[in-house]
Amino acid sequence: MPSSQPLPPKEKTLFNRILKCYEQKQYKNGLKFAKQILSNPKFADHGETLAMKGLTLNCTGKKEEAYELVKKGLKNDLKSHVCWHVYGLLQRSDKKYDEAIKCYRNALRWDKENLHILRDLSMLQVHMRDLEGYRETRYTLLQLKPGQRASWIGYAIANHLLKDYMVAFKVLEEFGKTQQSQDNQYEHSELLLYQTDILVEAGLHQRALEHLEGNKDRIVDKLTWLETKGDLFIKLQNLDEAEEIFTDLVYRNPENHRYLKKLEEIVNPSTLEERLQLYQSVTTVFPKADSPKFIPVTFSTGSTFQNLIDKFMRSQLKRGVPPLFTSLKPLYSDPEKVRFITATVESYISSLESCEKFSEADEETEPPTTILWTKYFYALHLDALKEYEKALSVLNQSLEHTPTLIELHVAKAKVLKHLGDIAGAVACMDEAQSLDTADRFINCKCACYMIRNDMISEAEETASKFTRENISVEEYLKEMQCMWYEVECANAHTRAKRFGEALQKCHEVDRHFSEIVEDQFDFHQYCMRKMTLRSYVKMLKLEDSLRSHRFYFEAARIAIKVYINLHDEPYKPGDRKTIEGESSMSSAELKKLRNKQRRQERKKAAQEEKRKQEEKANRKKQQQQRKNDDEGDTKKEEEFQPEKLVSVSDPLDQAQKFLVPLELHCYNRFDTHMFAFQIAERRSRLLVMLRALLRAQKAASNGDLAELHFCKVRFAKKVCDTNGVSSAVNDVIGKHFGNIYGDVGLEEFNQRFLDENNDSLAHIYAGSKAMYHLDNAKKDEALLKLLNFSTETKNVTIQICEDILTSLRSKLVYGQVPEDFLKDFTEKCRDFFPRACSFKPPGSTVTAKVNGIDHCSAGDPTNTGDIAMAEISMESSKADEHKMNADQNYDTSETIENHCSNGM
Structure with a gap:
C-alpha cells in the first residue's frame, strides 16, 4: 500500500538502503542515509524515515531518543503500516508483547497482506500463547502464500496446539500431496512421525498404526518407528505383535528399563515365578547386562x-x-x-x-x-541409615588402605556434612579435587561445599580452573547460566545477612529463566523450516511449566524469605550490623576477629580490583571488535545492584512477584502456600490467608504438619485481633473455622497439639512458638519446652536445632532470650551433635585446610549454620532437611548432568 507521504525516486532509494542496513546490522550507515533524507527540508518530518531512524538508534542503545523519534514519525503518518510496524518492533524489544501485538494489528489495518507483519504477529501470538489469534494469523498466511511450506506447517501446528487434531492432520496430508519429491528424506521423515503423534494424541490408534505402516519406507528414524509401533500395538491389545517388536528392541539395548518393563507388561506373568523367568531368559541371552538382573531385585x-x-x-x-x-x-x-x-x-x-x-x-x-x-x-549404606560415626570409621580405615581413591574422600565429605562438620567436609572435598584436577564434577562439588562453608572467594578460585580465560568467574558462570552456583551463593549470602547480594543472585536466576523463555523466538520459524516439529511442540509444552524447575523454586524461596525479612526489619543504609555472639567474646577474641575481617576485606578489595581490570580489558576488546565489525549494538543488560535491591520501599510487592510463578507451577508444594500465607498475614488480608491455609492443608505431608499448626494459630489470632471485618468476610471464615479448630479455644487447641506430639522436636518447637504468640506472659514456659528433648525425641536434626537457635537469637519469635538459656540450649545441641560447627562455643574456631592454607570460621551458627528468617525458620528447616535427604540419595549421573550442563 502506498504511503501517505510518498518519497521521490532518489529518497526512496535511500530509504530502501536504510531498511537493508538495518537488516544487515550496519547501523551507522543506516543513520547516515536517514540523515540525508531528513536534512532535506521537504522531508524533514517524513514519518517512516523518522521511525526507521528511531529503530536504528534503539539498536545502538539510545532507547529514549529512539522512542521519541518513532512516536514523532507515527504522529506525522498515522496511516503508515511501516510506522506501526516499527513501533511494534520497539515495544517487542522492551518485552512489551501485548503492546507490540496491538501495534502489529494497527499496521495490518493499513496493509492487510503484509507478510513480514503477519509473520512477526504470529511469532508473538504463539509466544504469548494466544493460540486462537495464532491460528487466525497462520490461516491468513496460508491463503496469501499457499506455495510456502511454512504456511501449511504453521497452520497445522496452530490447530494441534488447540487440540483440533483432525484438522491439523488433514492440513499436513494436503501439504504432503503438494510435494512432488522429497529432497530431504530426514525432514520428510520427521513430518510423518509428527503426523503419527497427532493421531496418537487424538486417540486414533488404529489410524496411527496404519499411517506408520504405510510410510515405513519413508521414515528414516527406525528406532522411533519401532517404539511408536510397539506402543500402538499395546494400546490396541495386539500383544503378539507388540511382544515381537519389544523383543527386537531388547536385543538392540538390553539395558533399557523401559523396553524390559514394556515386555513384562505384554507378557503379563500371573505369578512371581513367571515374572522372574522372563528376566532370567533375558539374562541368559545377555549375561553382561545389569538391568535384567537388577529389576527382579525391586519386586x-x-x-x-x-x-x-x-x-x-x-x-x-x-x-x-x-x-x-x-x-x-x-x-x-x-x-x-x-x-x-x-x-x-x-x-x-x-x-x-x-x-x-x-x-x-x-x-x-x-x-x-x-x-x-x-x-x-x-x-x-551406613550414611543412608544415619549411622554417621560408624560410616566415618569405615571410611577412615579405607583411606588408610588406599588414600588416593577419590570416591572415598567424596564419601567422607558427605558424611561429615551430615554430621554438621562442614569445614571438615570442605577439607575432604579439596583433597579429592587435588587428586584429579581435571575432573569437572569433583571441582563442582568442591566449590559447592566451599560456598556452604561461606568460603565464596575460595569457591570462585576453585571454579576458575574450568572457566574461560580473561573473564571473571562470576561473569562466566552468569553467562553460562550456572544456576546451582548462584542458588548456593544466595544461600550463603542469606546466612551472612548480606541480603542485597542474596537478592542479586536470586534475580539473576530469575533472569536466566526469562532468557530461556525469550529464546523461544529463535525457534518459532527455525523449527518449521527444519521440520523438527515434534521437538518444537515438546519445547512449547516445557516452556509452559518452566518455572516449576527446582532451581527457580529455590531462588524464589530465598528471595521471598529475604523480602519478608526486609518488611519486618527494614534496611537502613549505613547501619553496621554486629555479628551475633560478639558481645560474649573476650577482648583478645574480638581483636582476632577484627583482624580476620580486615584481612578478608583487603583480599576482597584486591579481587574486586583485579575483576575490574579484567572487565575493563574485556570492554576495550569488545569495543574494538564492534568498531571493526562496524556495529553499534551497545545495549547493556540491566545490572542488579545489591544496595538498590535491599532499599526497595515495597518488599512485599517484590516477594509477590516471585510468588506468582510458584502458585502457577508449584501448586502442590506446601511451601508455596506458606509463603502466600505469610505475605497475606503482613497485609492483613484474612480471606487470602484462609485460602492459603486451606491449600497448604491439602498439600501438607507429615513433615509439614508442625508448621501448619503454627500457621493455624497465627490465623486465628489475626482474626481475633482484626477489627472492622465485614459480615461477608466473617461468614466465609465462619464456614471453615469449625473444621480447622473444632469447638475448643485457641490455647486448648495448642495445648492438645503439644500433648499429642510431645515426642517430636519439630512439633514441640511449633507449639512453643504458638504458646508465646498467644500469650507473651508464658515466655518462660514456652522456652523450657525447647529444652525437654532427649535421645528418644523424634526429628532432632542439626537443621531444626540450628533454626531454633536462630529464632532464639533473633528477638522476633520469643523476644529477648536470656543468655543463660541460649548457652544451655547450645550445650544440649552440642551433646547431640558434637561435630557440628554450628554449636561450637563462642570464640572457638573451625578450621578447613584448603590449598595448604587454614580457613577458619567462628564457632557460631551465624557463620556456619543455615540461617533462616525467624518467622519462617521451621519452613527453612524442612526445605533444607529435604535437601539433605536428597543429598543422601544423590544420583551421581544426575549430579554430573545438573552441575556440568549448567556451565561448569
Missing part, C-alpha cells in the same frame, strides 16, 4: 530376593562399580530389604578380611580392590 521378596541381591552385589563389587549404592536406592524404602543388605555386606567384609573371599565356601579368591569397594558401599 522380589524373601529368599528369592536374598539370592538375587547377593548375586547382583557380588558382580558389582567384583568389578568395582562405584554407583552400586545409587542403583540400590529404590530398595531402601523397604526395612526388610535394608536389614538383609546390612547383614550381607557385613558378612562380605568379615569374610574378605579373613580369607579374601565373599564367603568361606567360595572357591574364587578376590583381589584387594574388592574389599575396598565393599567398604565404600558399606559406608554409603
Whole structure:
C-alpha cells in the first residue's frame, strides 16, 4: 500500500538502503542515509524515515531518543503500516508483547497482506500463547502464500496446539500431496512421525498404526518407528505383535528399563515365578547386562530376593562399580530389604578380611580392590541409615588402605556434612579435587561445599580452573547460566545477612529463566523450516511449566524469605550490623576477629580490583571488535545492584512477584502456600490467608504438619485481633473455622497439639512458638519446652536445632532470650551433635585446610549454620532437611548432568 507521504525516486532509494542496513546490522550507515533524507527540508518530518531512524538508534542503545523519534514519525503518518510496524518492533524489544501485538494489528489495518507483519504477529501470538489469534494469523498466511511450506506447517501446528487434531492432520496430508519429491528424506521423515503423534494424541490408534505402516519406507528414524509401533500395538491389545517388536528392541539395548518393563507388561506373568523367568531368559541371552538382573531385585521378596541381591552385589563389587549404592536406592524404602543388605555386606567384609573371599565356601579368591569397594558401599549404606560415626570409621580405615581413591574422600565429605562438620567436609572435598584436577564434577562439588562453608572467594578460585580465560568467574558462570552456583551463593549470602547480594543472585536466576523463555523466538520459524516439529511442540509444552524447575523454586524461596525479612526489619543504609555472639567474646577474641575481617576485606578489595581490570580489558576488546565489525549494538543488560535491591520501599510487592510463578507451577508444594500465607498475614488480608491455609492443608505431608499448626494459630489470632471485618468476610471464615479448630479455644487447641506430639522436636518447637504468640506472659514456659528433648525425641536434626537457635537469637519469635538459656540450649545441641560447627562455643574456631592454607570460621551458627528468617525458620528447616535427604540419595549421573550442563 502506498504511503501517505510518498518519497521521490532518489529518497526512496535511500530509504530502501536504510531498511537493508538495518537488516544487515550496519547501523551507522543506516543513520547516515536517514540523515540525508531528513536534512532535506521537504522531508524533514517524513514519518517512516523518522521511525526507521528511531529503530536504528534503539539498536545502538539510545532507547529514549529512539522512542521519541518513532512516536514523532507515527504522529506525522498515522496511516503508515511501516510506522506501526516499527513501533511494534520497539515495544517487542522492551518485552512489551501485548503492546507490540496491538501495534502489529494497527499496521495490518493499513496493509492487510503484509507478510513480514503477519509473520512477526504470529511469532508473538504463539509466544504469548494466544493460540486462537495464532491460528487466525497462520490461516491468513496460508491463503496469501499457499506455495510456502511454512504456511501449511504453521497452520497445522496452530490447530494441534488447540487440540483440533483432525484438522491439523488433514492440513499436513494436503501439504504432503503438494510435494512432488522429497529432497530431504530426514525432514520428510520427521513430518510423518509428527503426523503419527497427532493421531496418537487424538486417540486414533488404529489410524496411527496404519499411517506408520504405510510410510515405513519413508521414515528414516527406525528406532522411533519401532517404539511408536510397539506402543500402538499395546494400546490396541495386539500383544503378539507388540511382544515381537519389544523383543527386537531388547536385543538392540538390553539395558533399557523401559523396553524390559514394556515386555513384562505384554507378557503379563500371573505369578512371581513367571515374572522372574522372563528376566532370567533375558539374562541368559545377555549375561553382561545389569538391568535384567537388577529389576527382579525391586519386586522380589524373601529368599528369592536374598539370592538375587547377593548375586547382583557380588558382580558389582567384583568389578568395582562405584554407583552400586545409587542403583540400590529404590530398595531402601523397604526395612526388610535394608536389614538383609546390612547383614550381607557385613558378612562380605568379615569374610574378605579373613580369607579374601565373599564367603568361606567360595572357591574364587578376590583381589584387594574388592574389599575396598565393599567398604565404600558399606559406608554409603551406613550414611543412608544415619549411622554417621560408624560410616566415618569405615571410611577412615579405607583411606588408610588406599588414600588416593577419590570416591572415598567424596564419601567422607558427605558424611561429615551430615554430621554438621562442614569445614571438615570442605577439607575432604579439596583433597579429592587435588587428586584429579581435571575432573569437572569433583571441582563442582568442591566449590559447592566451599560456598556452604561461606568460603565464596575460595569457591570462585576453585571454579576458575574450568572457566574461560580473561573473564571473571562470576561473569562466566552468569553467562553460562550456572544456576546451582548462584542458588548456593544466595544461600550463603542469606546466612551472612548480606541480603542485597542474596537478592542479586536470586534475580539473576530469575533472569536466566526469562532468557530461556525469550529464546523461544529463535525457534518459532527455525523449527518449521527444519521440520523438527515434534521437538518444537515438546519445547512449547516445557516452556509452559518452566518455572516449576527446582532451581527457580529455590531462588524464589530465598528471595521471598529475604523480602519478608526486609518488611519486618527494614534496611537502613549505613547501619553496621554486629555479628551475633560478639558481645560474649573476650577482648583478645574480638581483636582476632577484627583482624580476620580486615584481612578478608583487603583480599576482597584486591579481587574486586583485579575483576575490574579484567572487565575493563574485556570492554576495550569488545569495543574494538564492534568498531571493526562496524556495529553499534551497545545495549547493556540491566545490572542488579545489591544496595538498590535491599532499599526497595515495597518488599512485599517484590516477594509477590516471585510468588506468582510458584502458585502457577508449584501448586502442590506446601511451601508455596506458606509463603502466600505469610505475605497475606503482613497485609492483613484474612480471606487470602484462609485460602492459603486451606491449600497448604491439602498439600501438607507429615513433615509439614508442625508448621501448619503454627500457621493455624497465627490465623486465628489475626482474626481475633482484626477489627472492622465485614459480615461477608466473617461468614466465609465462619464456614471453615469449625473444621480447622473444632469447638475448643485457641490455647486448648495448642495445648492438645503439644500433648499429642510431645515426642517430636519439630512439633514441640511449633507449639512453643504458638504458646508465646498467644500469650507473651508464658515466655518462660514456652522456652523450657525447647529444652525437654532427649535421645528418644523424634526429628532432632542439626537443621531444626540450628533454626531454633536462630529464632532464639533473633528477638522476633520469643523476644529477648536470656543468655543463660541460649548457652544451655547450645550445650544440649552440642551433646547431640558434637561435630557440628554450628554449636561450637563462642570464640572457638573451625578450621578447613584448603590449598595448604587454614580457613577458619567462628564457632557460631551465624557463620556456619543455615540461617533462616525467624518467622519462617521451621519452613527453612524442612526445605533444607529435604535437601539433605536428597543429598543422601544423590544420583551421581544426575549430579554430573545438573552441575556440568549448567556451565561448569
